[in-house]
Amino acid sequence: MTFKLAASPHTHSRRTTQQVMRWVYLALLPGVLLQTYFFGVGVYVQILLALATAWLAEAAVMRLRNRPIAHAWQDHTAIVTAVLLAIAIPALAPWWVIVIGTLFAIVVVKHVYGGVGQNLFNPAMAGYVLLLISFPVQLTSWPLPSELAQLPLTFGDTLHIIFTGFTQAGHNLEQLRMGVDGITMATPLDSLRQDLGQAMTLTESLTKPIFGSLGGIGWAWVNLGFLVGGLILIKQRIISWHIPGGMLLGLLIPAAIYWLFHPDQAIPPLMHALSGATMLGAFFIATDPVTAATSNKGRLIFGLLIGVLVFVIRTWGGYPDAVAFAVLLANMTVPVLDKYTQPTVYGHGGRS
Amino acid sequence: MTIAIKEIDSGQLWNFPGGIHPPERKQLSNQGSITPLPLAQTFTIPIKQHSGAAGDIIVAVGDRVLGGQPLTHAGLNNGLPVHAPTSGTITAIAAGRIAHPSGLADTVITLTADGEDTLVTMPPLLDYREHGRSELLERIKQAGIAGLGGAGFPTAQKLALQRPIEYIIINGVECEPYITADDCLMREHAQTIIDGIEILLHLAGCDKALLAIEANKPEAIAQFEQLLPQHPQIALRVVPVKYPSGGEKQLIQLLTGQQVPSRGLPLDLGLVVQNVGTAYAVARAVLAGEPLIQRVVTVTGEQVSQPGNYWVRLGTSVADLLAHCGFQPTPTQRVIMGGPMMGFTLPDLAVPVVKITNCILVPSHAELPPAGPEMNCIRCGACADVCPAQLLPQQLQWLAKAKDYDGLEQHHLFDCIECGACAYVCPSEIPLVHYYRKAKAEVRQLAREKVKSEIARERFEARQERLEREKQERLERHRLAAEARKRAQAEAVAKGADDPQDAIQAAIARAKARKAAQAAAAAKQSDDESNV
Numbered sequence: 110m111t112f113k114l115a116a117s118p119h120t121h122s123r124r125t126t127q128q129v130m131r132w133v134y135l136a137l138l139p140g141v142l143l144q145t146y147f148f149g150v151g152v153y154v155q156i157l158l159a160l161a162t163a164w165l166a167e168a169a170v171m172r173l174r175n176r177p178i179a180h181a182w183q184d185h186t187a188i189v190t191a192v193l194l195a196i197a198i199p200a201l202a203p204w205w206v207i208v209i210g211t212l213f214a215i216v217v218v219k220h221v222y223g224g225v226g227q228n229l230f231n232p233a234m235a236g237y238v239l240l241l242i243s244f245p246v247q248l249t250s251w252p253l254p255s256e257l258a259q260l261p262l263t264f265g266d267t268l269h270i271i272f273t274g275f276t277q278a279g280h281n282l283e284q285l286r287m288g289v290d291g292i293t294m295a296t297p298l299d300s301l302r303q304d305l306g307q308a309m310t311l312t313e314s315l316t317k318p319i320f321g322s323l324g325g326i327g328w329a330w331v332n333l334g335f336l337v338g339g340l341i342l343i344k345q346r347i348i349s350w351h352i353p354g355g356m357l358l359g360l361l362i363p364a365a366i367y368w369l370f371h372p373d374q375a376i377p378p379l380m381h382a383l384s385g386a387t388m389l390g391a392f393f394i395a396t397d398p399v400t401a402a403t404s405n406k407g408r409l410i411f412g413l414l415i416g417v418l419v420f421v422i423r424t425w426g427g428y429p430d431a432v433a434f435a436v437l438l439a440n441m442t443v444p445v446l447d448k449y450t451q452p453t454v455y456g457h458g459g460r461s
Numbered sequence: 462m463t464i465a466i467k468e469i470d471s472g473q474l475w476n477f478p479g480g481i482h483p484p485e486r487k488q489l490s491n492q493g494s495i496t497p498l499p500l501a502q503t504f505t506i507p508i509k510q511h512s513g514a515a516g517d518i519i520v521a522v523g524d525r526v527l528g529g530q531p532l533t534h535a536g537l538n539n540g541l542p543v544h545a546p547t548s549g550t551i552t553a554i555a556a557g558r559i560a561h562p563s564g565l566a567d568t569v570i571t572l573t574a575d576g577e578d579t580l581v582t583m584p585p586l587l588d589y590r591e592h593g594r595s596e597l598l599e600r601i602k603q604a605g606i607a608g609l610g611g612a613g614f615p616t617a618q619k620l621a622l623q624r625p626i627e628y629i630i631i632n633g634v635e636c637e638p639y640i641t642a643d644d645c646l647m648r649e650h651a652q653t654i655i656d657g658i659e660i661l662l663h664l665a666g667c668d669k670a671l672l673a674i675e676a677n678k679p680e681a682i683a684q685f686e687q688l689l690p691q692h693p694q695i696a697l698r699v700v701p702v703k704y705p706s707g708g709e710k711q712l713i714q715l716l717t718g719q720q721v722p723s724r725g726l727p728l729d730l731g732l733v734v735q736n737v738g739t740a741y742a743v744a745r746a747v748l749a750g751e752p753l754i755q756r757v758v759t760v761t762g763e764q765v766s767q768p769g770n771y772w773v774r775l776g777t778s779v780a781d782l783l784a785h786c787g788f789q790p791t792p793t794q795r796v797i798m799g800g801p802m803m804g805f806t807l808p809d810l811a812v813p814v815v816k817i818t819n820c821i822l823v824p825s826h827a828e829l830p831p832a833g834p835e836m837n838c839i840r841c842g843a844c845a846d847v848c849p850a851q852l853l854p855q856q857l858q859w860l861a862k863a864k865d866y867d868g869l870e871q872h873h874l875f876d877c878i879e880c881g882a883c884a885y886v887c888p889s890e891i892p893l894v895h896y897y898r899k900a901k902a903e904v905r906q907l908a909r910e911k912v913k914s915e916i917a918r919e920r921f922e923a924r925q926e927r928l929e930r931e932k933q934e935r936l937e938r939h940r941l942a943a944e945a946r947k948r949a950q951a952e953a954v955a956k957g958a959d960d961p962q963d964a965i966q967a968a969i970a971r972a973k974a975r976k977a978a979q980a981a982a983a984a985k986q987s988d989d990e991s992n993v
Contacts, residue, residue, distance in 0.1 A: 111808055111809055112790070112794050112795060112796045112806065112807060112808060112809065112810075113793045113794060113795045113806065113831070114795075114806045114808060115795055115806050115831065115832065116892045116894065116895035116898075117799075117801075117802060117803050117804055117805060117879075117881050117884075117894060117895075118801060118802045118803070118881030118884050118885050118894065119795065119797055119801040119802075119804065119806075119822075119824070119829050120483055120484075120638065120801040120802065120829050120885060121830075121832065121833075121884075121885055121887075121890060122481070122483070122885055122886050123830075124886070124888055125833070125836075125888050125889075125890065126836055126839055126888040126889050128888070129839075129841065129888050180834075180836070183836075184836055184837075184839075184889075186839070224837060225836075225837045225839060226837040226838045226839045226840060226889075227837070349842075349846070398839050398840045398841040398842060399839050399840050400840075401840075403840055403842040403845060403853065403855060403856075404842070404845060404853070405846075408842075447856070451853060451872075452478075452845075452851040452853075453851060454723070454850060454851050454852055454873040454876050455710060455714075455720050455721075455723075455849070455850040455851055455852075455876055456710070456720050456721055456722050456723035456724075456725065456850075456876060457723050457873065457876070
């Protein structure tokens with residue numbers, strides 16, 4: 110009788126890529142549920158659209174590349190990309206926005222570079238930036254938090270507005286976004302940037318109804334949701350603390366210093382931490398292993414770099430939020446970071 | 462690098478980076494005592510069972526041998542003898558299957574047992590302190606003792622190096638899952654192991670030994686805690702459970718906080734590491750005169766009905782061993798020699814147990830599922846987090862696949878100890894260690910070819926040079942010969958001999974005269990014809 114040959118080790122931790130990815134999208138749940146609570150079921154519609162597009166696009170590309178389709182579907186990386194992009198864009202954005210973004214993310218950013226593990230740039234963020242540059246209006250038209258919305262929005266309305274641009278009653282997105290005073294409301298970060306740019310003081314700007322207590326109504330809760338999910342991932346050792354820790358430090362330290370010197374013209378640090386895509390970016394986007402640095406030292410620098418870039422772009426840049434740009438810029442530094450942050454190998458002069 | 466003796470003596474432990482906690486599954490085999498395996502009918506003894514050169518065979522087919530009788534004679538270099546595991550007749554000396562990952566063949570001596578099991582021993586050296594160092598080292602060498610922990614380095618050779626030694630580290634960590642051979646040996650033979658350690662200390666001329674045991678072996682630890690107070694030279698170190706804390710380099714880091722320099726030896730730090738099994742074998746060889754003819758082997762896995770530890774005579778085939786333990790193979794059975802992390806699979810069961818065989822593992826599908834398909838690397842870095850050598854397994858994998866040998870060198874491929882922690886955690890189930898082994902083999906092969914082509918080039922150039930030199934020498938020789946000839950002629954002429962030139966001139970004159978005569982005769986004939 111002959112026996113089966115195999116290479117050692119003959120045992121495995123049984124944590125597969127699929128499980129890792131499953132943890133990632135399950136950890137998104139608290140944030141996604143809160144986002145749905147504040148911004149409506151449109152979030153789900155966007156996620157479903159993104160998932161369908163991602164699966165179909167991936168199947169088509171795998172077929173073109175003569176590779177087994179199931180192979181790509183199995184690792185669940187496309188699910189993470191799709192969900193991240195879907196929750197990054199406004200919940201009521203027209204359907205073609207998410208479809209174009211997802212197609213670009215999966216086909217160009219991921220598969221043109223060679224598929225999972227080979228891409229230089231974070232697919233979800235590259236897709237987001239493509240959309241932001243191409244469709245700035247749609248990408249900044251966030252619906253009002255449910256507490257402030259003047260017009261009620263049913264599920265049917267949500268579908269209607271995503272697919273036709275109008276609710277069943279004939280209101281368009283602009284009308285939905287009007288506050289009680291009849292003025293369209295921007296996101297907290299957006300209004301702050303505009304106000305501070307127009308020489309208003311922080312105190313004046315913060316009197317607007319969109320700002321609740323912390324980082325803006327709804328936004329603070331959504332960020333806290335993603336923070337909880339992120340901490341779960343760290344606990345489960347899916348991600349290490351280095352990237353989120355680095356990013357939050359890189360953002361908050363300069364923000365705090367700047368705020369101390371310009372207390373009435375700067376975004377307060379807490380607002381930085383709990384608005385926009387800060388927590389989503391720190392725990393779920395910047396931590397994408399494929400496009401991040403690989404050593405712990407490199408990860409810390411990578412995170413710090415993103416944080417500083419977010420602070421710089423939010424403070425002086427032309428866009429209200431900056432996570433996507435910061436992540437893509439940091440992605441470009443990864444090969445250099447990896448080269449110069451190699452740990453000292455055993456027996457090469459390192460200390461215990 | 463100097464060793465922090467004060468901290469070490471105070472019992473401080475350090476840590477090593479990375480490491481994993483695979484399921485230990487040791488309780489499967491460590492429940493009972495070590496059972497002697499019944500003698501097999503035939504034994505196949507590979508003549509080389511250690512790292513070094515094989516000895517010269519000193520028996521012939523048909524010879525009757527006694528158990529413990531040497532079958533080979535160790536040469537001058539790093540050779541070790543092998544011994545007959547029992548009494549019987551040599552029935553064959555030929556190429557045969559040995560315990561090697563690639564199923565390589567080597568010379569094996571086949572012994573058919575007579576069943577009487579008559580053993581011979583060497584005279585015991587109970588008063589070993591009265592005997593010379595070289596005599597003791599010779600005894601350990603003649604007993605055929607090689608490191609029983611895995612590498613199989615000749616023990617006497619390790620001790621023979623004349624360098625100051627601060628500590629002897631005795632490795633009883635046994636961090637590999639499933640294996641309990643050292644654990645059970647420590648439970649049952651703690652005193653003999655201590656005796657062996659004292660002999661090793663005596664030989665090394667050093668007075669401190671550190672005995673390291675992993676915290677998951679409470680019975681073994683209790684044994685030593687009870688016995689060691691009478692042996693102040695030996696300090697017990699209970700190390701935390703983490704794989705691969707029993708790796709020589711990792712254990713040194715754990716116990717001393719130092720790293721063995723790359724391509725260096727523990728001796729460079731004043732350390733020698735020996736396995737507990739080796740210490741036991743040394744004690745038996747010196748105090749009882751027993752050569753190394755048996756060892757403890759763990760037989761485990763869910764496909765044997767009687768897992769446990771067995772005293773197995775070296776040369777017993779895995780087939781005989783497993784048959785005794787109630788082996789029920791499944792259709793795609795893997796038979797692993799060694800543990801699940803670093804062991805290798807056997808193609809068939811004709812392979813014999815040798816000095817470095819510590820475990821035979823026959824897992825069921827459920828307990829150790831076969832590896833899934835290899836997926837793409839997602840650069841998650843889990844491999845780098847667990848690498849005890851602080852390598853970047855992921856980068857090494859890309860470089861190995863790209864056959865970028867310079868890059869592999871820069872990423873220190875050869876500092877990989879092949880512990881398998883990276884492949885264990887890889888979510889994409891990439892057989893990383895397999896790629897490193899392959900790349901190492903390729904690099905070695907390239908180095909060999911480079912040496913070969915270098916030698917070939919040197920030989921070619923030397924030949925060209927020689928041909929040219931010979932040509933010049935030949936021409937020179939001809940020139941000298943011609944000159945000598947001329948000089949000899951001139952001298953002969955001067956002495957009054959006939960000048961060869963005169964003879965030539967005379968010959969030419971004769972020839973001319975003959976031609977002239979012929980011409981005259983022809984002219985006369987034509988005149989006669991015309992006159993007719």
